[in-house]
Amino acid sequence: MSIPTRESIITQFRSTYGSPPSVVARAPGRVEFIGNHTDYNGGAVLGAAIDRYVWVAAATNPSGRLRLFSAGGQSVLELPADPGTRITGSDSWANYPLGVWRSLKDFGLRQPAGFDLFVESNLPAGAGLSSSAALELATALALLHLVDQADLPADRLAALGRHAENKYVGVPCGILDQGTSAFGRAGHLVHIDCRGPSFSRVPFPANAHLWIFNTREKHALIDGLYATRNKECLDAAKALGVAFLADLTPAQLPPLDKKLPPAQAKRAKHIIEEHARVHDTAEALQRGDLAMVGRLLTASHRSSQHLFENSTPALDQLVDLLEKHPAVLGARLTGGGFGGAVMALTKDSFTEKDAAGIARAYSAKHGREPEMIHLQAADGAKIET
Numbered sequence: 216m217s218i219p220t221r222e223s224i225i226t227q228f229r230s231t232y233g234s235p236p237s238v239v240a241r242a243p244g245r246v247e248f249i250g251n252h253t254d255y256n257g258g259a260v261l262g263a264a265i266d267r268y269v270w271v272a273a274a275t276n277p278s279g280r281l282r283l284f285s286a287g288g289q290s291v292l293e294l295p296a297d298p299g300t301r302i303t304g305s306d307s308w309a310n311y312p313l314g315v316w317r318s319l320k321d322f323g324l325r326q327p328a329g330f331d332l333f334v335e336s337n338l339p340a341g342a343g344l345s346s347s348a349a350l351e352l353a354t355a356l357a358l359l360h361l362v363d364q365a366d367l368p369a370d371r372l373a374a375l376g377r378h379a380e381n382k383y384v385g386v387p388c389g390i391l392d393q394g395t396s397a398f399g400r401a402g403h404l405v406h407i408d409c410r411g412p413s414f415s416r417v418p419f420p421a422n423a424h425l426w427i428f429n430t431r432e433k434h435a436l437i438d439g440l441y442a443t444r445n446k447e448c449l450d451a452a453k454a455l456g457v458a459f460l461a462d463l464t465p466a467q468l469p470p471l472d473k474k475l476p477p478a479q480a481k482r483a484k485h486i487i488e489e490h491a492r493v494h495d496t497a498e499a500l501q502r503g504d505l506a507m508v509g510r511l512l513t514a515s516h517r518s519s520q521h522l523f524e525n526s527t528p529a530l531d532q533l534v535d536l537l538e539k540h541p542a543v544l545g546a547r548l549t550g551g552g553f554g555g556a557v558m559a560l561t562k563d564s565f566t567e568k569d570a571a572g573i574a575r576a577y578s579a580k581h582g583r584e585p586e587m588i589h590l591q592a593a594d595g596a597k598i599e600t
């Protein structure tokens with residue numbers, strides 16, 4: 216597929232709705248660089264906005280109708296007014312843009328009475344790269360432009376997208392996805408202190424590369440497993456007398472962990488050390504010490520594998536293969552775990568051929584090739600001019 220451009224999107228909008236859009240906005244996907252399950256434990260996380268995007272083109276619809284179309288879809292969804300309930304079935308994707316539109320009101324912002332919306336993307340949906348947040352933020356910017364409010368600060372934009380997903384789609388996500396998509400900048404990672412939340416940027420060298428190896432496997436009991444880990448962490452924090460596990464440092468844990476059942480002690484050690492690794496990674500990036508960054512990434516994976524127990528044999532095998540490659544600096548599972556993808560940090564010298572070699576060795580054991588995506592750290596959500 217050729218990469219969509221502002222012009223190609225305007226052309227498609229025009230052929231869908233018969234007139235040009237007033238605005239084209241785009242927002243990037245993201246990878247969780249490091250900071251595994253730290254968000255709901257009051258910790259920090261580093262995300263990378265990536266050079267894969269969702270684009271949203273929009274125009275005011277003076278009749279007050281809401282019309283929505285996503286490229287590749289069957290037909291335009293046309294609503295005379297807010298349906299008031301969540302949409303089910305093949306049009307359920309529209310809950311994201313409709314949720315954003317409703318959230319404008321919740322945030323005290325102006326809301327266009329009617330709109331025509333066109334969505335295009337080169338970001339795989341449901342692959343853990345956060346197409347949902349990209350769709351929310353691109354929609355928010357496009358709709359805000361229609362009411363002359365596209366200067367909303369990035370932290371409000373991120374909060375609005377998250378609110379839409381939490382309240383109107385019903386997904387209890389943290390701030391990582393929307394925060395990274397809002398604050399991304401080429402040549403930088405986004406540091407999020409989830410407690411505020413507060414956001415900052417950390418330099419990411421141009422000679423470092425990100426690769427995703429997506430196993431496409433998903434644990435059948437994934438929601439239950441997330442809920443179990445969440446409860447284990449909150450119970451451990453309570454038993455240790457802190458509001459959140461991230462309130463403790465690795466040095467403080469050893470005498471305390473005797474108070475915990477063995478599983479909780481492992482989860483607590485993972486979270487507390489992972490929170491410290493996020494801090495150490497940000498410092499190593501500031502110094503330009505990529506070798507150290509790579510070691511921290513792989514240490515994060517081993518901690519997921521042995522302590523948090525949210526890895527899988529397939530993810531472990533990809534990390535084992537990547538770790539041995541001389542042009543790979545480090546690798547770890549990215550996202551919630553129990554399936555999904557491994558992210559590798561590589562040197563310039565790591566090529567498509569090297570990636571294909573890893574995929575071959577992996578598929579010899581697992582029977583199918585992982586999906587591979589080469590990414591760069593990219594700019595956050597913006598209006599395309």
Ligand code: ADP
Pocket residue numbers: 269285286307308309311334335336339340341342343344345346347348350
């Ligand atoms: P992820 O955010 O990791 O990609 P989610 O399950 O959170 O996975 O979000 C994926 C959902 O977002 C899709 O099922 C769809 O409803 C919506 N979505 C993402 N991209 C698009 C798109 N280009 N057009 C329409 N809907 C999309």
Ligand code: MG
Pocket residue numbers: 345346347348392
């Ligand atoms: Mg998502």
